[in-house]
Amino acid sequence: MQVFDYEDIQLIPNKCIVDSRSECDTTIKFGPKTFKIPVVPANMQTIIDENLAEKLATNGYFYVMHRFEPETRIDFIKTMNQKDLFTSISVGIKKDEYTFIDQVVSEHLKPDYITIDVAHGHSDRVIDMIKYIKNKLPDTFLIAGNVGTPEAVRELENAGADATKVGIGPGKVCITKLKTGFGTGGWQLAALRLCAKAASKPIIADGGVRNDGDIAKSVRFGADMVMIGSLLAGHKESPGKIIEKDGQKYKAYFGSASQYQKGEYKNVEGKRMLVPYKGEIMDTLTEMKQDLQSSISYAGGKDLSSLRKVDYVIVKNSIYNGDVY
Numbered sequence: 001m002q003v004f005d006y007e008d009i010q011l012i013p014n015k016c017i018v019d020s021r022s023e024c025d026t027t028i029k030f031g032p033k034t035f036k037i038p039v040v041p042a043n044m045q046t047i048i049d050e051n052l053a054e055k056l057a058t059n060g061y062f063y064v065m066h067r068f069e070p071e072t073r074i075d076f077i078k079t080m081n082q083k084d085l086f087t088s089i090s091v092g093i094k095k096d097e098y099t100f101i102d103q104v105v106s107e108h109l110k111p112d113y114i115t116i117d118v119a120h121g122h123s124d125r126v127i128d129m130i131k132y133i134k135n136k137l138p139d140t141f142l143i144a145g146n147v148g149t150p151e152a153v154r155e156l157e158n159a160g161a162d163a164t165k166v167g168i169g170p171g172k173v174c175i176t177k178l179k180t181g182f183g184t185g186g187w188q189l190a191a192l193r194l195c196a197k198a199a200s201k202p203i204i205a206d207g208g209v210r211n212d213g214d215i216a217k218s219v220r221f222g223a224d225m226v227m228i229g230s231l232l233a234g235h236k237e238s239p240g241k242i243i244e245k246d247g248q249k250y251k252a253y254f255g256s257a258s259q260y261q262k263g264e265y266k267n268v269e270g271k272r273m274l275v276p277y278k279g280e281i282m283d284t285l286t287e288m289k290q291d292l293q294s295s296i297s298y299a300g301g302k303d304l305s306s307l308r309k310v311d312y313v314i315v316k317n318s319i320y321n322g323d324v325y
């Protein structure tokens with residue numbers, strides 16, 4: 001098995017067929033809708049809230065609302081419906097979540113997307129939840145995760161998931177790899193490749209993206225959508241206040257399995273960090289789009305499908321040559 005991660009890979013350019021990068025089409029059809037770029041902010045409490053979800057939906061970006069204020073989800077769906085915006089929410093697998101699905105159905109709500117968001121998605125409890133949701137809400141596009149193996153992708157797909165989310169432990173605020181010894185941290189891109197080869201439905205690559213070029217690499221190795229936390233943290237629209245320290249502005253970014261999220265130190269697999277304040281998130285998303293357009297031009301194509309076919313080399317841990325920007 002070839003093992004590598006984002007920083008170990010360089011994609012090999014092909015002859016350019018466009019006159020301008022602006023000709024390159026970064027749009028992706030994912031589930032029932034088409035989005036501007038194959039990028040979705042992580043469904044974490046320091047990354048997304050209702051206001052940002054609305055902004056993303058209005059501007060043609062995919063979003064997944066987090067599940068950490070469970071009692072707000074019904075109103076969130078109704079508000080988005082009133083504004084004629086698509087709805088994309090998260091659920092867990094505990095007993096209350098079955099009651100929540102029942103409530104959604106009894107109120108005749110039809111979320112466009114639901115994401116089952118748990119640490120260890122390869123489990124019968126997740127499979128039971130997939131079957132329950134697909135039975136009650138057959139028209140909802142159901143994303144299940146997280147997983148890190150081809151076997152898990154196949155099992156969740158066979159249970160009815162419409163897409164699977166790949167990534168156990170590669171996240172910036174993740175300490176799963178240190179606390180448990182398990183995961184795809186350090187070889188997320190290779191794990192993505194294995195999972196995508198086994199998949200017959202779309203894949204979301206989740207965690208470990210540190211540079212815009214990693215989005216193109218994710219697509220090359222099989223991702224239809226890329227979930228990003230740290231790169232999209234620290235914006236004006238990110239939940240939480242600006243924190244001033246030594247004259248610099250920051251925002252907090254913490255793991256969904258951290259003590260800051262859980263409110264207690266039990267089964268902690270996440271940490272907190274300060275992210276330098278970055279201004280408007282739309283500027284960052286626009287830059288991601290432009291960088292992806294450039295990637296497509298280097299791939300010698302006009303759309304994302306050209307990235308899927310490019311050759312690559314493994315340059316183990318050497319591509320940075322000390323470069324940071």
Ligand SMILES: NC(=O)C1=CN([C@@H]2O[C@H](COP(=O)(O)OP(=O)(O)OC[C@H]3O[C@@H](n4cnc5c(N)ncnc54)[C@H](OP(=O)(O)O)[C@@H]3O)[C@@H](O)[C@H]2O)C=CC1
Nearest residue numbers: 092093117118119120146167168169170176256257267269
């Ligand atoms: N992508 C990643 O690498 C990771 C992501 N996370 C994120 O943290 C958040 C919390 O996740 P999670 O703890 O699953 O959610 P919950 O706290 O909602 O737990 C879901 C259920 O699964 C059980 N559970 C959790 N982990 C395991 C496990 N390893 N083996 C067996 N049962 C388990 C829990 O019981 P009990 O707590 O009693 O075990 C609970 O009953 C999510 O948003 C998740 O995405 C967390 C870790 C890794």
Ligand SMILES: Nc1nc2c(ncn2[C@@H]2O[C@H](COP(=O)(O)O)[C@@H](O)[C@H]2O)c(=O)[nH]1
Nearest residue numbers: 042171172174207208229230255256257270
């Ligand atoms: N192991 C943990 N993983 C976590 C936790 N909270 C979130 N996550 C995962 O990280 C990605 C974001 O990764 P990034 O590298 O882009 O910052 C997120 O989508 C989750 O899958 C956690 O507490 N522990």
